[in-house]
Amino acid sequence: MKDLTLKFADRADFSAFMESIGYYDDESMQDDILIDVIGNVYKETGELTEDGRAGMC
Known part of the structure; x- marks a missing residue:
C-alpha cells in the first residue's frame, strides 16, 4: 500500500478534483x-464577520 497526500486550496477545489476524476x-x-479526508485547515482572512469576530475561510 502506498500513501499519497494531496492538498487543495479549499473544499470546492477538492470537490472539483473528485468530480474531474x-x-x-x-x-x-x-x-x-x-x-x-483527514481534515480541513482554516486561515484568518483579516475580515470581520457581521458579529465582529475574525473571519475564517
Whole structure:
C-alpha cells in the first residue's frame, strides 16, 4: 500500500478534483483507491464577520 497526500486550496477545489476524476461514479476506482479526508485547515482572512469576530475561510 502506498500513501499519497494531496492538498487543495479549499473544499470546492477538492470537490472539483473528485468530480474531474469521476471518483463518485466509478465503483471500480472506489474499490482500488481509498480516499481518506483527514481534515480541513482554516486561515484568518483579516475580515470581520457581521458579529465582529475574525473571519475564517
